[in-house]
Amino acid sequence: MYHIGNMVKELAEKYGRKRESLMPILQDIVKKYNYLTDDAMVAVATELDISAAEVYGTASFYTFLDTEERGKNIIRVCKTITCSMKGKNDIISTLEDILKIKVGETTPDKMFTLLETNCIGWCHKAPAILINDMPYTDLTPETVIDVVKGYMR
Amino acid sequence: MVTLKINEHEIKVAEGTTVLEAAKKLSINIPTLCNHQDLCVAGNCRVCVVEQKGARTLIAACAMPVSQGMEIQTNSLKVRNARKHIVELLLSEHRADCTKCYKNQKCELQTLANEYSFGEHIFLDLVEGHAYTIDRSSPAFLKDDSKCIRCQRCVRTCAQLQHVSAIAVANKGSHMKISSFHDRPMSHVVCTNCGQCVNRCPTGALTEKTYIDQVWDAIYDTDKHVVVQTAPAVRVALGEDLGYDPGERVTGKLVTALRQLGFDSVLDTDFTADLTIIEEGTELLTRLKKVLVEGDKTLALPMFTSCSPGWIKFIEHKYPQMLPNLSTCKSPQQMFGALAKTFYAQKRGIDPSKIVSVSIMPCTAKKYEADRPEMRSSGYKDIDYVLTTRELAVMIKQAGIDFRALEESHYDSFMGSSTGAGVIFGATGGVMEAALRTAYEIVTGRSVPFKNLNILPVRGMEGVKEATIKIEGTVEEWRFLEGAELKVAIAHGLVNANKIAKAVSTGKASYHFIEIMACPGGCLGGGGQPIPTNAEIRQKRMEAIYSEDMHMDIRKSHENPEIIAIYEEFLEKPNGHKSHELLHTHYTKRESY
Numbered sequence: 001m002y003h004i005g006n007m008v009k010e011l012a013e014k015y016g017r018k019r020e021s022l023m024p025i026l027q028d029i030v031k032k033y034n035y036l037t038d039d040a041m042v043a044v045a046t047e048l049d050i051s052a053a054e055v056y057g058t059a060s061f062y063t064f065l066d067t068e069e070r071g072k073n074i075i076r077v078c079k080t081i082t083c084s085m086k087g088k089n090d091i092i093s094t095l096e097d098i099l100k101i102k103v104g105e106t107t108p109d110k111m112f113t114l115l116e117t118n119c120i121g122w123c124h125k126a127p128a129i130l131i132n133d134m135p136y137t138d139l140t141p142e143t144v145i146d147v148v149k150g151y152m153r
Numbered sequence: 154m155v156t157l158k159i160n161e162h163e164i165k166v167a168e169g170t171t172v173l174e175a176a177k178k179l180s181i182n183i184p185t186l187c188n189h190q191d192l193c194v195a196g197n198c199r200v201c202v203v204e205q206k207g208a209r210t211l212i213a214a215c216a217m218p219v220s221q222g223m224e225i226q227t228n229s230l231k232v233r234n235a236r237k238h239i240v241e242l243l244l245s246e247h248r249a250d251c252t253k254c255y256k257n258q259k260c261e262l263q264t265l266a267n268e269y270s271f272g273e274h275i276f277l278d279l280v281e282g283h284a285y286t287i288d289r290s291s292p293a294f295l296k297d298d299s300k301c302i303r304c305q306r307c308v309r310t311c312a313q314l315q316h317v318s319a320i321a322v323a324n325k326g327s328h329m330k331i332s333s334f335h336d337r338p339m340s341h342v343v344c345t346n347c348g349q350c351v352n353r354c355p356t357g358a359l360t361e362k363t364y365i366d367q368v369w370d371a372i373y374d375t376d377k378h379v380v381v382q383t384a385p386a387v388r389v390a391l392g393e394d395l396g397y398d399p400g401e402r403v404t405g406k407l408v409t410a411l412r413q414l415g416f417d418s419v420l421d422t423d424f425t426a427d428l429t430i431i432e433e434g435t436e437l438l439t440r441l442k443k444v445l446v447e448g449d450k451t452l453a454l455p456m457f458t459s460c461s462p463g464w465i466k467f468i469e470h471k472y473p474q475m476l477p478n479l480s481t482c483k484s485p486q487q488m489f490g491a492l493a494k495t496f497y498a499q500k501r502g503i504d505p506s507k508i509v510s511v512s513i514m515p516c517t518a519k520k521y522e523a524d525r526p527e528m529r530s531s532g533y534k535d536i537d538y539v540l541t542t543r544e545l546a547v548m549i550k551q552a553g554i555d556f557r558a559l560e561e562s563h564y565d566s567f568m569g570s571s572t573g574a575g576v577i578f579g580a581t582g583g584v585m586e587a588a589l590r591t592a593y594e595i596v597t598g599r600s601v602p603f604k605n606l607n608i609l610p611v612r613g614m615e616g617v618k619e620a621t622i623k624i625e626g627t628v629e630e631w632r633f634l635e636g637a638e639l640k641v642a643i644a645h646g647l648v649n650a651n652k653i654a655k656a657v658s659t660g661k662a663s664y665h666f667i668e669i670m671a672c673p674g675g676c677l678g679g680g681g682q683p684i685p686t687n688a689e690i691r692q693k694r695m696e697a698i699y700s701e702d703m704h705m706d707i708r709k710s711h712e713n714p715e716i717i718a719i720y721e722e723f724l725e726k727p728n729g730h731k732s733h734e735l736l737h738t739h740y741t742k743r744e745s746y
Contacts, residue, residue: 042746051319052335053319053321053333
């Protein structure tokens with residue numbers, strides 16, 4: 001992909017080509033494209049003169065550096081104990097119903113990806129979800145529909 | 154110097170020594186798993202934990218530097234209990250189907266289990282129900298994640314020794330694994346099949362793909378004529394797997410053993426090593442003439458050697474723009490294969506379709522090389538099966554042969570005669586030395602100006618070696634080289650090969666001829682050699698190679714009588730039409746990941 005190559009070059013100019021430049025470069029790519037394509041990872045490897053397996057190794061360590069295709073909006077439902085006890089399963093089945101996908105999948109129009117996540121620190125306002133960088137808390141099946149509808153426009 | 158006590162024994166060691174090294178000096182054994190002499194410290198398996206007086210927790214002996222007044226216990230109750238737990242935790246995530254495992258009785262984890270973990274296990278078996286990948290995609294090796302204990306010797310090998318990093322650590326926690334780029338099959342990534350990781354894996358997670366059964370089948374098939382060739386580095390290492398000390402030459406016994414195994418003809422890769430020298434030496438001299446005198450722009454200098462299939466795959470992935478710099482000569486294994494089913498078949502009056510061609514190699518990449526689609530110039534698969542030195546040792550044991558008691562014998566003919574120049578192919582610098590012995594003589598009509606033909610500047614274990622040979626007193630045909638300085642370089646281990654390749658690709662190097670071997674030490678340190686292989690053992694094998702050379706009657710490739718004969722009877726002339734058909738090849742650009 002021509003534009004990814006150019007973007008990686010620009011990012012390497014900005015952050016440098018040392019090993020420690022890898023993280024900020026990957027973060028910026030994810031910020032723009034939601035996930036890291038294989039082409040993007042290979043372009044970064046070439047630019048920093050490291051192996052593509054190492055770039056993938058680093059990316060795969062971090063939950064927020066996705067290496068699989070993701071939609072424009074990534075919904076992460078907290079699966080940890082408190083949210084589980086406060087009805088996270090209902091939230092998930094509601095989301096699966098309205099988005100017509102299962103956890104781990106992306107809608108055909110590439111608008112939404114539905115994922116589970118480990119604790120996001122909102123136990124006192126469980127159940128909680130993240131949509132992209134925005135937390136939504138104290139959810140019920142009814143309120144989560146409204147939240148997601150806000151992203152459907 | 155630092156003074157410390159280990160198990161009440163006082164010892165003085167240099168600052169920076171690790172507790173593990175200090176204990177070794179006292180002959181105190183501390184078990185290790187992730188540690189390897191060729192690699193940096195990792196400290197991740199924890200098997201080497203010891204107790205330090207006054208310390209809050211146990212420490213990893215491999216990673217802890219000594220300090221003044223330190224008091225260490227390597228065998229306290231606390232240490233023994235911890236080690237037992239550590240070994241059992243490793244076992245809880247390891248598919249321990251030991252009796253079916255290729256590494257049975259050669260597995261370092263099994264050895265530790267034998268010492269620390271018998272009876273009921275404390276921890277749950279986590280292997281069942283976990284989806285592991287077994288990657289069989291490479292013709293050279295298997296990667297079985299269910300046996301991986303994630304010690305990362307392979308990852309460090311691939312990065313530090315080979316500068317390839319075809320594999321890296323991916324994911325985290327219980328999902329952590331050793332992965333290629335995005336879990337691609339190993340046959341579809343930058344992996345060179347060098348097998349250095351296979352040689353270092355402490356368990357059965359990385360093993361060569363074995364063809365022992367197929368070779369037995371061929372031997373027992375009376376309809377087949379099975380020829381075997383043995384690479385130079387095999388004869389100086391095979392003994393290690395059969396009870397000999399490193400560095401013992403077992404050439405004569407090796408030949409007898411192969412005959413007893415039932416091979417119909419026992420021949421020598423050294424013969425085609427000599428042939429490689431004639432072809433490659435001629436190619437070099439021709440390139441020099443065409444580029445430097447005639448200004449031919451289609452040929453590239455410097456010329457790289459092409460014997461090492463790991464190096465070939467490396468350059469195909471990483472420096473495809475320099476493929477024209479590679480010699481077009483096939484490796485000795487493949488030259489042998491092409492000749493076995495053409496020239497040899499004709500000479501012996503055997504139908505080539507009935508010939509099964511087997512080679513014994515110190516190498517796993519040779520298995521891959523034999524599988525390359527272009528390696529069929531005879532009209533058949535030129536080499537049918539490649540076995541490593543280790544696999545041959547297994548076959549010798551399977552056959553119940555008492556190796557030590559064997560008489561020595563000589564290779565069969567034709568294609569069994571060789572010279573000292575062919576033998577030294579097995580050591581880094583050897584191809585260069587063999588080539589110089591011949592090329593210098595072609596150009597000047599005299600022997601190379603080194604005592605006893607030993608070109609010492611190109612020998613030794615330094616990562617990158619350079620030498621300059623001044624050419625004087627040339628014969629008429631090569632007068633243009635009069636007074637010229639031939640600049641050569643040698644690298645072994647792909648991390649060093651990469652340094653030279655980078656220098657050449659950026660125009661910072663002005664060599665004419667470069668020898669590259671993918672493995673540290675050259676073929677003698679190949680991925681198919683006995684385990685363990687480390688610096689000390691490589692050194693001993695190297696001494697054995699040069700001693701083998703000194704014991705040969707003929708030490709220049711062009712004086713090999715069978716080489717002279719094959720040009721008269723079959724090939725006609727070096728780099729001629731027949732040579733190009735059978736002995737030369739081409740290369741393929743590959744992806745960067």
